[in-house]
């Protein structure tokens with residue numbers, strides 16, 4: 001019989017994202033809270049972010065950017081408290097419609113069965129309770145976000161019969177999609193317009209960006225971890241543009257937006273409905 005005083009057992013959590021820094025803005029607070037709660041967290045990063053921005057030429061060249069960003073992610077996860085960081089070492093596929101989409105080393109061009117098997121192997125090894133990845137829209141449609149979401153979803157489903165690690169036994173991991181609700185994009189757009197900042201997306205686009213609000217299943221307040229979340233994000237130095245539209249937003253607004261994180265519990269073949277992430281205490 002379970003005593004009400006019995007401490008919940010630590011969870012094993014696997015986060016799978018496309019690029020170094022994808023983990024930070026959307027779920028850096030949740031990852032820090034999981035670590036602080038004594039849970040075991042592993043981060044898998046599918047690409048090295050090779051075609052991302054270079055904020056300062058002193059930090060990297062196009063040739064060194066992938067290696068530099070690997071280092072930035074390890075430093076960021078040191079701040080968050082995650083030691084187990086793994087790379088699948090695919091090439092960044094770039095934004096939709098660019099030549100980088102066609103590079104044979106890119107994640108976008110990688111055979112689906114190979115990527116699914118790589119993620120499945122990590123799931124079989126760790127037997128996670130929870131897997132977190134991008135949502136099916138990729139937030140703003142980045143081909144690597146959409147691709148790793150699809151492959152991670154397939155990997156979780158393929159492991160269901162052989163990874164009986166769920167707290168209720170036998171059902172395999174719960175899959176969560178990291179979401180950026182449409183209303184958050186719209187608030188950000190309005191805030192930029194009000195502050196005379198040129199938004200990086202058109203007003204019409206905000207009607208389609210991100211996840212429809214009614215598809216968000218799990219909202220977590222992470223204000224207690226805002227400082228560590230921001231310190232971790234600051235490690236991604238090549239990706240921080242001090243003159244960009246996001247950097248010009250007021251600190252109060254940014255802090256408010258960053259203090260809440262959103263997830264969608266993915267539909268699954270076992271009809272699991274328990275929201276483990278939502279049930280965790282806020283600290």
Ligand SMILES: [Zn+2]
Pocket residue numbers: 018019022142145
């Ligand atoms: Zn990304």
